[in-house]
Amino acid sequence: MDERYDPKKIESRWQRTWEEEKSFQVAEDPSRPKYYLLEMFPYPSGQIHMGHVRNYSIGDVIARYKRMRGYNVLHPMGWDAFGLPAENAAIERGVHPAKWTLENIAYMRDQLKKMGFSYDWRREFATCDEGYYRWEQLFFIEMLRRGLAYKKLSTVNWCERCQTVLANEQVEGGRCWRCEEEVGMRELEQWFFRITAYAEELLHDLDRLTGWPEKVLIMQRNWIGKSVGAEIFFPFVGRAGGLTVFTTRQDTVYGATFVSLAVEHPLAVELAWGTAQEKVVRDFVDRIKKINQARRATEEVEKEGVFTGSYCVNPFTREKIPIYLANFVLMEYGTGAVMAVPAHDQRDFEFARKYRLPIRVVIQPPGQTVKSDHMTEAYVDEGTMAESGPFSGLPSAAGKEKIAAYLEEKGWGKKDIRYRLRDWGISRQRYWGAPIPILYCGPCGMVPVPESDLPVVLPTDVEFTGEGGSPLARLPEFYLTQCPNCGGPARRETDTMDTFVESSWYFARYACPDEDRQPLDKSRVAYWLPVDQYIGGIEHAVLHLLYARFFTKVLRDLGWLEVSEPFTNLLTQGMVIKDGAKMSKSKGNVVDPDFLIERYGADTARLFTLFAAPPEKDLDWSDQGVEGAHRFIGRLWRFVAQHHEALLRVPSDLDPKALPADLSGLRRQVHRTIKKVTDDIEERFHFNTAIAAVMELFNAVSLAARVENPPVALIRGGLETIVMLLYPFVPHLASELWERLGNRDGLDAIPWPKYSPEALQEQELLIVVQVDGRVRGKIVVPADAGAGLIEAEALAHPKIRSFLHGKSVQRVIQVPRRLVNIVVEG
Numbered sequence: 001m002d003e004r005y006d007p008k009k010i011e012s013r014w015q016r017t018w019e020e021e022k023s024f025q026v027a028e029d030p031s032r033p034k035y036y037l038l039e040m041f042p043y044p045s046g047q048i049h050m051g052h053v054r055n056y057s058i059g060d061v062i063a064r065y066k067r068m069r070g071y072n073v074l075h076p077m078g079w080d081a082f083g084l085p086a087e088n089a090a091i092e093r094g095v096h097p098a099k100w101t102l103e104n105i106a107y108m109r110d111q112l113k114k115m116g117f118s119y120d121w122r123r124e125f126a127t128c129d130e131g132y133y134r135w136e137q138l139f140f141i142e143m144l145r146r147g148l149a150y151k152k153l154s155t156v157n158w159c160e161r162c163q164t165v166l167a168n169e170q171v172e173g174g175r176c177w178r179c180e181e182e183v184g185m186r187e188l189e190q191w192f193f194r195i196t197a198y199a200e201e202l203l204h205d206l207d208r209l210t211g212w213p214e215k216v217l218i219m220q221r222n223w224i225g226k227s228v229g230a231e232i233f234f235p236f237v238g239r240a241g242g243l244t245v246f247t248t249r250q251d252t253v254y255g256a257t258f259v260s261l262a263v264e265h266p267l268a269v270e271l272a273w274g275t276a277q278e279k280v281v282r283d284f285v286d287r288i289k290k291i292n293q294a295r296r297a298t299e300e301v302e303k304e305g306v307f308t309g310s311y312c313v314n315p316f317t318r319e320k321i322p323i324y325l326a327n328f329v330l331m332e333y334g335t336g337a338v339m340a341v342p343a344h345d346q347r348d349f350e351f352a353r354k355y356r357l358p359i360r361v362v363i364q365p366p367g368q369t370v371k372s373d374h375m376t377e378a379y380v381d382e383g384t385m386a387e388s389g390p391f392s393g394l395p396s397a398a399g400k401e402k403i404a405a406y407l408e409e410k411g412w413g414k415k416d417i418r419y420r421l422r423d424w425g426i427s428r429q430r431y432w433g434a435p436i437p438i439l440y441c442g443p444c445g446m447v448p449v450p451e452s453d454l455p456v457v458l459p460t461d462v463e464f465t466g467e468g469g470s471p472l473a474r475l476p477e478f479y480l481t482q483c484p485n486c487g488g489p490a491r492r493e494t495d496t497m498d499t500f501v502e503s504s505w506y507f508a509r510y511a512c513p514d515e516d517r518q519p520l521d522k523s524r525v526a527y528w529l530p531v532d533q534y535i536g537g538i539e540h541a542v543l544h545l546l547y548a549r550f551f552t553k554v555l556r557d558l559g560w561l562e563v564s565e566p567f568t569n570l571l572t573q574g575m576v577i578k579d580g581a582k583m584s585k586s587k588g589n590v591v592d593p594d595f596l597i598e599r600y601g602a603d604t605a606r607l608f609t610l611f612a613a614p615p616e617k618d619l620d621w622s623d624q625g626v627e628g629a630h631r632f633i634g635r636l637w638r639f640v641a642q643h644h645e646a647l648l649r650v651p652s653d654l655d656p657k658a659l660p661a662d663l664s665g666l667r668r669q670v671h672r673t674i675k676k677v678t679d680d681i682e683e684r685f686h687f688n689t690a691i692a693a694v695m696e697l698f699n700a701v702s703l704a705a706r707v708e709n710p711p712v713a714l715i716r717g718g719l720e721t722i723v724m725l726l727y728p729f730v731p732h733l734a735s736e737l738w739e740r741l742g743n744r745d746g747l748d749a750i751p752w753p754k755y756s757p758e759a760l761q762e763q764e765l766l767i768v769v770q771v772d773g774r775v776r777g778k779i780v781v782p783a784d785a786g787a788g789l790i791e792a793e794a795l796a797h798p799k800i801r802s803f804l805h806g807k808s809v810q811r812v813i814q815v816p817r818r819l820v821n822i823v824v825e826g
Helices: 007-020 050-068 084-093 097-114 130-145 195-208 214-224 250-255 278-289 346-355 396-410 522-528 544-557 593-599 602-611 623-642 644-648 661-684 687-704 712-726 731-740 787-796 798-804
Strands: 034-039 072-074 149-159 164-166 184-193 226-235 242-247 258-261 305-313 320-326 337-340 413-419 438-441 445-448 480-482 489-492 531-536 567-572 576-578 764-771 774-782 808-815 819-825
Touching: 007 097, 007 602, 007 731, 034 050, 034 522, 050 072, 050 531, 050 576, 050 593, 050 602, 050 661, 084 097, 097 593, 130 149, 130 544, 164 184, 195 214, 195 226, 195 413, 195 544, 214 544, 214 567, 226 250, 226 337, 226 396, 242 250, 242 258, 242 305, 242 337, 242 413, 250 396, 258 305, 258 346, 278 305, 278 320, 305 346, 320 346, 337 346, 396 413, 544 567, 593 602, 602 623, 602 687, 602 731, 623 644, 623 687, 623 712, 623 731, 644 712, 661 687, 661 712, 687 712, 712 731, 764 787, 764 798, 774 787, 774 798, 787 798, 787 808, 787 819, 798 819
Parallel strands: 034 072, 034 531, 258 320, 531 567, 764 819
Antiparallel strands: 149 164, 149 184, 226 242, 226 305, 226 413, 258 337, 305 320, 438 445, 438 489, 480 489, 764 774, 808 819
16 A cells, blocks of 8 residues: 555545445435435635635535434535626626636536535536526416515615615625625615515524524524514694604603604605795705615714604694604614604714704603703613603503503504514516516506416527616517517516525425426425525525525415425534635635645645634634644555555454553543544534544554554554544545455445443543642552542552651542542641
8 A cells, every 4th residue: 555645546536436326316215314414505606715615514524424324315516606796797708697607617516526525416506597497487476476576666775886776685884795885775666575474483483493503593583673662643733644653662752852754754855845944855855865774774874854844743742843854764664753752762862962852851760860951872771751641650661561552542553563674675687687577568567477488588698788787678589578468569577586586495496406397396395304404604694594584484385395494403604714804815815725625635625624613613724734634634544554454454343352451541542532523523513623533543543553562453443433433524535544444335335433331431540649739649440449449549559658658647638530639747
């Protein structure tokens, strides 16, 4: 056996073997427990990066481990292929998005195969495939029939650079999630999915997701944003009607001294008609509407507003109070109208101070009396109601209930529940996406494309000029068509669907990617779903993960799925950091996986990313760490090569009947390592400590090989254990060494090693002996020795007796199984 480790030769050989033997192809097998392992599929941007390597290496460890534990493992891979980068590349480089995407997929697929990931490649698909998005179009039509898809004029987030609408979840800190351009606002006719119809279920079912990180659950709870409160009607002064506000602090209603409206409120301009404020109001509305709503809602933005010239009445105080427009009030939350209580809301406090509006304290802190003219900030906590008529003296919590009941009794309002969650805007004014299957006919109106005519195919003969909007709107061959109802001329919808629609159900399609008569084969989907372990970045907590949960519930209600949640367990891996920052081309700190594979081999890349940090933590890149991983692989290879002939002459034996005392610990360490690695993978995904334990075992086996008359059978058993335990981490090396050790069956066919509880029991204990706190010797006693025997052995030890000569023992203190301290009298 050559002592030189050649990763290129070894890795290409085993990748070829796995492909030829179809090692990772699976089918439904009710006689075996199933395990569906899935990493978030990549966007085909051109090449994989170290974040991909880490993510997919984590998944591959779990997949290979579960196969060895007897599970029927589904581990698929595909491509999230629609999206803006392909279209931008077409504009910048003159390459069609389809060509750019497919070339990238081919290159990245080759990279993934070189990493040795155990995917069932038969199940591969790209979301830009007609055979995929045709079913997405069918789901759209079924949702339209159920009232879960609808179109309306809406103020939307608009990215000027990307020339498209963004969902609220795609606006991060007022900027586009994709290009980081500042986002503005526009009014457009848009298609929406009614995710709010599932708000309560989405919130309630978070309690079922015990295998998800608490951080993600908190983020989703906050995004859904359930608020329990009340609606209150404030009648206008001098005109019919009034404003309905929603508040969670109805206990502060006696402190409402003005009402604030969002500039998008339908009455925002109308309330100023015929008043001296009309022009000022129009100018304010026009200016604020252009500012992104997420930016307006931040604490840092200066609070500003304008008086509408109109008043309403606080129904509780009967006072006439002014109606203002305010830049921080959003139409999307509540009713777009807010009862302003400056003493008990910080934004209202700042606004009232700026515009010299009354501040009235109606909630007093426990044991204190606050006066408005002494306030430097709002008191926002609960307390005792004051200056609140018959409700004065009530605690806030009781006051909320009493006020809500009084509202209903008087007909001024009612208890209500509101959600921060808004419906999902899915219209995109771009080309590279799934066409929305809708036609517009003069006589018939809006008409869904007949199911028999699906898919509405995205045309390829499109010219990319860089002009604004979708090129589909400039392609008569696409948008001019015939109405299926009346036969007259009709026009196709030219918006495409948000790419997050594709990623909201792909995991179900992996169960049956060859199904061409319907979207999902219910029997196969019922066998595989839900996904047992999902792996991806936490940046998707309120985008993809929320949408996927919603879509799963919709498909359940449409009769396509039986499950209500898509992912039983979720692991959010950390980022790969280099030079103090996340790896990115713009920062110039990228490490090319191809370079690592070429120089060190895929197993080294895998081992380093798995050993350097626990999966959920950020990984700090270290060139020395990569070298260290490579050295360990080389040491293991050379050890087997140097002892190859001797190892082949004996069978492995992990439990020899007789071992010298100095080697009995090796047998115990083998079994202890099996237990440690099993626990670390099974319970915690602490791959770094699992690998460290295997390295320690290898060191112990190496030492055992150096003694006179080494226990070759035990060494071989220890080596085979090391190879089996390393297989999920470095599968090429492990497979090669397993074969070199004379084993015929591949490691995927070998059960995961089991530890012996009996072997974990120590037969002897090494006890440290101190005299007055100083170590003076050590004794060896049977593992079942009692305190009396241990004390007697310690006192009888010749070296200890020399320290006790002429002294009186006062007491003996024991730390069980570890230490004896003998306290003597001077």
